[in-house]
Amino acid sequence: MPGRAPLARWLNDTNDVTQTFLAAGQLPDLVNLAGGLPDPSTWPVSDLSDFAGRVVTEHTAEVLGYSPIDGLPDLRDRIAAEFSHGDLNLTRDNVLITTGGMQGLDLLGKVFLDPGQTIAAQSPAYLGAIDAWKPRAPQYRAMVMETNDFDAEAAMTGAQFAYTVPNFSNPSGRLVPEDQRRALVAAAEATGCWLVEDDPYGHLYYDGAPLPRMLELSANGAEVYNGPVVYLGTFSKQLAPGLRVGWVIAAPEIIVALTTAKQGSDMFTSGLCQRVALEAMERGLPEQLLPGILDLYRTRRDALCEAMQADLSDLFTWQVPEGGMFVWAVARDPALDTDRLMKTGLEHGVCISPSSVFDPMGQDRRAIRVNFTLNPPDVLAEGIRRLARATRAELRQAA
């Protein structure tokens, strides 16, 4: 009798970091600095409870029935209106509703990639995006945008799309400056490469006014946007992740292709979740919640960076991020292997994300990502003290 048919090849390409994360969740008294979780105190629980109950009776057909693959028309209209600005004219045809921001990434892989094609990815890159594209077996070209000789056009030539998180990139926390945004848009126009602007943290500016989105910078006043930018948004950080409602804004031809892909992925996003999100938008809930979220996370960012300055400054270097959810810290000693540090950290009661998971090649072992949104200041400080002890222990081991 033969063995059972083997699984697809991309499944061989995994690491044990996720397993370690999951196991870490079970440890008592662990300080978790590894995830990218919002603070549950920011969720508008009673409003969402009220909306969830009401939309089932008030919009029964949309909420309980089969609804359009590309999303509820009212929600698409609302998002189009919200993002239209200056020269950027969006209609419903520019908007696809997705099952969380993650599904947008999966669908992009399906419509843009045949096996072996190239993604130009901002480096380091979001782990979830790398995961989403594994089944499409892409090649990667790293875009290290911090260096002074970064050449967007060279990086994007021959790639199917460029993947960027311009606002407080996950994991690096970097804010891509406006001139570089303009250079990326110009390179997209010049090369024919699509330009993906993944923007889950776009509202989380703690220190200054938001920079213009590449979606806006690529608009040319066309009656219906038809530019090279594919913008991804999500309610996960503005309302609550459990709703699983995100969206894509792009040229209508791309929305049509993504809709074909979505049909075969999950048919449509739950009407219950879409209607709850729309109800929240119509009542201005995200805007009302934002100042409180910004205050909370700004305080935590400051507390984390202060704790790091006190306990980690001889071991790591970092930049204070102007927004988002993460500090990216690079080890001063090249002998430090942050995959090992993650495990040693768990022994010391703290969990961080090692840089290898943000490298499509899995090679980078020099940095860590530290989250500051989930824990209050005293827990962040305790976590950093533990991390400092773990790093010293690990360096002794390595010496």
Added chain:
Amino acid sequence: MPGRAPLARWLNDTNDVTQTFLAAGQLPDLVNLAGGLPDPSTWPVSDLSDFAGRVVTEHTAEVLGYSPIDGLPDLRDRIAAEFSHGDLNLTRDNVLITTGGMQGLDLLGKVFLDPGQTIAAQSPAYLGAIDAWKPRAPQYRAMVMETNDFDAEAAMTGAQFAYTVPNFSNPSGRLVPEDQRRALVAAAEATGCWLVEDDPYGHLYYDGAPLPRMLELSANGAEVYNGPVVYLGTFSKQLAPGLRVGWVIAAPEIIVALTTAKQGSDMFTSGLCQRVALEAMERGLPEQLLPGILDLYRTRRDALCEAMQADLSDLFTWQVPEGGMFVWAVARDPALDTDRLMKTGLEHGVCISPSSVFDPMGQDRRAIRVNFTLNPPDVLAEGIRRLARATRAELRQAA
């Protein structure tokens, strides 16, 4: 300036039938026999409204937060318990929650298929499954299981998996008999081919007692099921499609692989939707609703078949289905092209599904699928009168 990067190749392989369906939705006074929709009167609206409001406050972390990729533990346990039976021992590790039944199909394609590999598919096959697997670029081998010389082992040798809908197949309405179920299970064991049992209609038996599932027939008393069957279920027909909650039952190694694929597809299924479904299960709602659903749909099946007998028996042949949602009718005259009939039908105010969309090669133009669950008897009868007129018009045209 170069054109923009082209889209993935599988997107070229589409037809205009879906476009036609969508346009049909806008026609006034159309009798829609094309879809596979449940009757909205079967939805437990006030219960679901009550659950939706309550679970947000009572299970806030699970409902609004990031929840486990593989599903809420309580829901996985509940489904494992519900399906365990006789020799079939299931635990949480045998269950993955999916975003509707469709996502189960997408995930199967991701974990079982490298490009060019073979699916042995019950023929005709569910349109949605064909759609879900297009991005994986599979080859198809048709399993025509009605013929007396069907050889399951020959059909499944060398295929990655066999795809079947044993209970009232979509589109054919066929009930796969128990001896053939046993033969398929034996062939899976003999060949190493995985055996997919897609079962959205398993509770919709109008005339007799349910046959054993292949999942059960493949159980050998192992403490944790580890057989070759991959079973797909959904709440869409038992509660409401808008929830987008389905599940996969399989060997733990397959659940692990599917979970990896789900992580990159939509991270996790909405906790709000999962908790509403679980609440409904805990209160026995599906069982309470079932007798009413069966009465309603049995009456409609009978009404449709009576109308067809009166108006279509000289034009088509069919078998009265013992369950499910569809009658599959084959044209007596081989000159009838049912792709054309669909369009002519629209001109006569009726919409049916042509057989070509259920053929992975898009070739079969001899049959139609007629739904009986959505419309009351008088509308079904009117639809069939229109279909008879359209068929005669189309045959005159073809002559």
